[in-house]
Amino acid sequence: MGGSQSSNTRRISVTNDDQSGVIKVSDSIVQRLKGGKEVKDSQSESRPVSQPQFDAEKVTSSFPHSYYGRGTPKTSLEIRQDQEAALRENDQYWEKRLKTIEDNHKKINRRMEEEYKKATKEIEELFSRLPAKLEQPPCTNAGQHVKKCYQQNPREVLNCAKEVEAFAACVDMKRVNLLDSRQ
Incomplete structure (x- = not known):
């Protein structure tokens, strides 16, 4: 009893020219949505109801406006200021990030x-x-004697043993002198 809702649903379509997306409604609609009783004029009950063609702007502009949804609507200036603040915050973040990377x-x-x-x-x-590079390699004279001996005795290399021994002794002597000079 009384717990069931009305099976008659009503739908209304209104074109909304407001850029912020806020729908403006009259106080009587607000009262009905809140569950309060609707205030009816005695004249409207006695007259037959006809569907007059109203301009949507005239109807909405003649009643005081109430806003539902996101609280009070923001003006375009407030929205722009919020966007600029968000952009400034984003710029500051990236400036800090860039400075950190540069450091x-x-x-x-x-x-x-x-x-x-x-x-x-x-x-x-x-x-x-x-x-x-300008220095001569050590023992060049002894090396040239070994080379000359090999050229003169291509098949008898053992004949050049004395020159090879002299060359090896010279290289050993230079190595010892070089090591002594570094220490």
């Missing part, structure tokens, strides 16, 4: 520069120990 790259570049300088110093030290 990291600077650190990496400094470290790589230090490693490069260290490597070049090590290479310079290694090459400073090597003889200069």
Whole structure:
């Protein structure tokens, strides 16, 4: 008893020209939606109901407006300000992120520069120990005597044993002198 809802449902279609998407309704509709009693004029009950053709803007503009849904609607200025604030916040985030990345790259570049300088110093030290290109190789005279002997005795290489021994002794002597000079 009284617990069932009305089986007659009513639907109404209204074109909404408002850009914010808010539907404006009159106070009597608000009262009906809240479950309150509808205030009826005695004249409207006695007159037969006809379907007059109203312009939607005239109907909605003649009643005080109430808003449902997301609370009070925002004006286009407020929406724009919110969007600009969000953009500023996004810009600040990316500026911080970019600064962090730049700082990291600077650190990496400094470290790589230090490693490069260290490597070049090590290479310079290694090459400073090597003889200069203008220097003659050690024991060139003894080497030339061995070569000349081999050319004169191509089938009898044992005849050049004295020259080979002299060359080996010269190389050993230069090696010993070089090691003594480094220490």
